[in-house]
Amino acid sequence: MATGIKDKVAILGMGCSKFGERWDMGAEELMVEAYLEALSDAGVETSQIQAAWFSTHIDEQSVGKGGTPLSVALRLPNISVTRVENFCASGSEAFRGAVYAVAAGACDIALALGVEKLKDTGYGGLPTGQPGTLLPQWGANGSAPGNFAQLASAYRAKHGVSKEDLKRSIAHVSVKSHANGAKNQKAHLQKPITEDMALNAPMIAEPLGLFDCCGVSDGAACAIVTTPEIARAMGKKDIITVKALQLALSNGLESTHNSWDGSYFHTARIAAKRAYDEAGIKRPREQVSMMEVHDCFSITELVTMEDLFISDEGRAVYDVMDGYYDADGKVPCQIDGGLKCFGHPIGASGLRMLYEMYLQLQGRAGARQLKNPKIGLTHNLGGSPSMNVCSVAIIGAHGA
């Protein structure tokens, strides 16, 4: 009988590069930037790392395939490096590999590092790719904003929300994230915006305007994990452990079967339930202290508040406008600026979310430090509403 991951693995150290348009650096240098911070935070040497998981999504734009780019960049001592790719949830996937390796007893100290170098394409927005040989022959041509914008029309139809109310609510999602990002010196976008700016921005994909879309950034993030026992033996205090690590993938139901109404993430609800069970959380709205969710687009964050069972179904639109998820709200969300403002270097994003939760739990988040958070949740999503990978991870103080 599986006993789950709760409290079996501790985060020994984390690092995160500055995110943004890093014209000065390639993926190789970004990896080193995040890694050195993690190494120093963990208080270990490269020679102590026994296995590594490496995540990057768009290999053709940055490092190419395989695990060697990480091994070479960090001059790892010929240990195993497993490259993982699972759309925008790749960073969480790398973390999962390292955590499971430690939990399995296969190694004492493991590394998870995610990187993405997106700003070498010559144009804005995410690079276009080739999704195999069959899908290009029938799949609708569209962009990430156009795919996620689908949620808005279905959500409005299901809950009877007016176009104006929804637009205002998603504008608030972005205004809140910009306010948070302004306090984060590693963030890609550090300027606050007003609701009017969000409402009147150029349209990207109806109803998403420019400020409803997250930044396309370069960056890397990194975690070094071990067992709580080893962490304690190394003299660590305030040990942060993994409480839950869940991943749910679409199996074609949303895109093929008429039981899904298009207004929510089928996978997120499944991953969230499993994660709460694994972490022993019964009342998420009261028990989760803070969250970093996959706000690739404002509408994604809005519906995710319901998928994670924090807002009741159909109520997120009002909870958002009431400030429930603001920095001074009941469950602060995207306290580091989120994908929206911290940025979204795809392969790194899942680890970046954990980085913020980790800093907050250790009281090291500086100007944006929340008061005494206990449980941090990360939600990392890849794909599109009708076909995706969803990760929900929960971390907190050891024993809490």
Next chain:
Amino acid sequence: MTGHTVGITNFGAYLPRLRLQRKAMAVANAWFNPSIMGQGKGERTMANWDEDSVTMAVEASRDALPTDKDPIAARQHIGAVYFASTTMPFSDRQNAGILSSALNLPEHIHTADITGSQRSGLSAIIFALEKIAAGSTPSALVAAADRRSTRAGSTQEFQFGDGGAAFVVARENVAARFLGSHSISVDFIDHFRGAGEEYDYNWEERWIRDEGYSRIVPRAVKGLLEKTGVAASAIDHFILPCTFAKLDQQIAVKSGIDASKVRDNLSANVGECGTAHALLMLADALENAKPGQKILVAAFGQGCDAALFEVTAAIEKNRPQRGVKGFLARRKEETNYMKWLAFNGLVEMEKGMRAEKDNKTALSVTYRKRDMLFGLVGGKCEKCGTAQFPRTRICVNPNCGAVDEQKPFSFAELTGKILSWSADYLTYSQDPPQHYGMVTFEEGGRFLAEFTDVDIGAIDTGAEMRMVFRVKDFDEKRGFRRYFWKATPV
């Protein structure tokens, strides 16, 4: 000669929704050619960027064929497919084969492209009728469509239209009995388009009118009337595509046919649609014809084909769903001449780097998935009844999961509803914004589909959508184009 028992059983038409206003064309070109202002009247049909002669032939054929929810079963009676056009998208890849696949027709039939002249459309019908009369096939589908390239500001740009027509010809239940045909074949070069050339080269209009039409067409008409033993005075409808004003009436009179019997050539609101035009005019005539009426149709081009039909009582129940009349009504005025230029490759727009995506097509995949990609065929689980697209080995129904139980099921003739949508300004589209969304079918099944022929701000969730066969992407590097089905408002 009345021995024929073969004829037309069904017919259909297709006209693209956009109607380019000739005034807008004239205003845009008058600086270069002031005399063009005189042509600035009425409108012409304008194909959307994703339409070509094959897609228009598919639509015209659907108008002529049974549109049962199960087109695979309903169209088994078609024994051959002939496609006529001088603007086929492929020079060497049978275009009729694409048409046949898109219509879910059986694979054990004869298909062929008929091309090379403006009279190819009528030639194809005569050819098919004679094949049936000879007993080599019980029925055939004949479709013609054209989307001709013209230079900006040319007379042809004003005169031409884009469109298609289709006929089912057979030996039973005919709505218009074939009485006979007569042809004159003579290499009269009024215009030509050399192999690999984009545009026609035209000779002097007066010569074409006086030495071409006026001398050649009457010979074909006379020969036909003599052959069939029908008096000129017995003709109720005279059809002759011709861009010279009133020349059709002069030729009718010269042939002994009253000028009042000459059918409107749709020049005011459609334009001349190439090989399809005689067929479009025939479809238009049949839509309004009464049993017993005789229709003479002639088509000019390196000679002339002429054919005679007699309408039967079956016409009353064999008229098309939409027809010329229906498609004339499905209309959107277009006054943006720049859009016309862009859709027709007459101006090079700045497409941005996103358009650099390589659209190379894996042809072995295209073949393996041909019923899916061309016939919009998914699967229906025999165990739980769930329709699904695409067809897979394992049923998607979470309460079923049956293995290898899905039977082919086409979604092409089903009406869908919009579950979710967006208008995407980021994705490259030849007609931004790119509209797409999840389309669900009452019978089960759904997929994220591109939308076409939609207007900004005019769609929403719950809207009913019809599936149409269109160009999905062009591979300009290799001269290939992909087709797939898109959704358009019903």
